[in-house]
Amino acid sequence: MLTIYTFPQDEQDLKQQLNRTVSFDPEAQKTVDEILHRVRTEGDEAVLDYTERFQGVRLESMMVPEAEIEAAYAEADPEFISILEEAFANITAFHRNEVERSFFYEQKGGVILGQRVTPMERALLYVPGGKAAYPSSVLMNAAPAQVAGVDEICMSTPCDAEGKVSPHILAAAKVAGVTKVYRLGGAQAVAAFAFGTESIPKVDIVTGPGNKYVALAKKQVFGHVAIDSIAGPSEVVVIADGMADPEFIVMDMFAQAEHDPDASAVLITPSADLAAAVQEAAARLAGTMLRGEVITRALTDNGAIVVTGSMREACRVSDMIAPEHLELHVDNPWEILPDLRHAGAIFMGPWSCETVGDYFAGPNHTLPTNGTARFFSPLSVRDFVKHTSIIAWSKEELGRSGEKIARFADHEGLQAHAEAVRTRLKKL
Secondary structure (H helix, E strand, C coil): CCCEEECCCCHHHHHHHCCCCCCCCHHHHHHHHHHHHHHHHHCHHHHHHHHHHHHCCCCCCCECCHHHHHHHHHHCCHHHHHHHHHHHHHHHHHHHCCCCCCEEEEEHHHEEEEEEEEECCEEEEECCCCCCCCHHHHHHHHHHHHHHCCCEEEEECCCCCCCCCCHHHHHHHHHHCCCEEECCCHHHHHHHHHHCCCCCCCCCEEECCCCHHHHHHHHHHECCEEECCCCCCCEEEEEECCCCCHHHHHHHHHHHHCCCCCCEEEEEECCHHHHHHHHHHHHHHHHHCCCHHHHHHHHHHHCEEEECCCHHHHHHHHHHHCCCEEEEECCCHHHHHHHCCCCCEEEECCCCCHHHHHHCCCCCCCCCCCCHHHCCCCCCHHHHEEEEEEEECCHHHHHHHHHHHHHHHHHCCCHHHHHHHHHHHCCC
């Protein structure tokens, strides 16, 4: 199930096994292009048609009534509500540390320069649904938007064939203070909020994970709206030394593999003994898991155990992968942290399992996948604000520097740019 590779001897085979891409198959591309076009040109009618086709229900109202949200909250297990509230408090507290301030400063000659930070007016939080409900996605998307001060937060999630949305998702929406919930899923939901329809407002940003059609739709509407990232299958890398617990590692690899047959889980270690122990435990325990078939397929197709010559080499292999989640099952994780540059989130030590980050710790679990952790970051308050430059040039300073500015424009062959300055210089 899990093949052991030796690095660097097996580097090419390893790369082939862990090959990931942000490209999409032509059939999915064609489907999404058609959906985007129809929703943009036909509005509500197209959204309702696709909802009936893909979700099995012709909706009379696309928005979930607030009474339904309140009922889901009231009828939920009080213990679960308490857990949701504590988790949301943790997530919100973390994101408050990301808040940026506007700044202004004065230069000589009465010039004032600065940058104003303002929240976006309207955001869509996409929450996956269908086969499984993810209230954690509600909390993780809503917290940074709330902290940023977004004026209007909308949420969209697929309903079932009776038009019902998961009560767990609705209860989480209540906890997170989200009142505008739509029962729409798939590419048609992304298109509706990216372009706006008769009943659905156009937003400024779309965030949240989804299937390949949602990911492709987000990619296609970027430019009409902002997006957080293009999410792919979940992935984890575990770096471990010889003293690590094989069962901890196996369960953490299973935790990612059970998401999807396309998920990836990789162990990197300098210890050949640990590699063999993990390989044996994974084969022995996979059959005991409820989603054992999914786990086995994911680890067979996209999993690996990599034996390196040193811990520093293990860090280099991890950076080559640039994983969504990176766990450090080593004696002193802080010691090797400086050697690691590319990961969406790093979990320090054997007690910091990735599940803690998924639900409760505070840092956002919406993370870059497919190796994009080399240049993308986790979802944050920064995604929900924009920056505006402020320039207040003075008459005195234009007199001093204006001719230099005009000559700069002359060198670019832009006469009007230069004359816009020189016209003012003549009237000083």
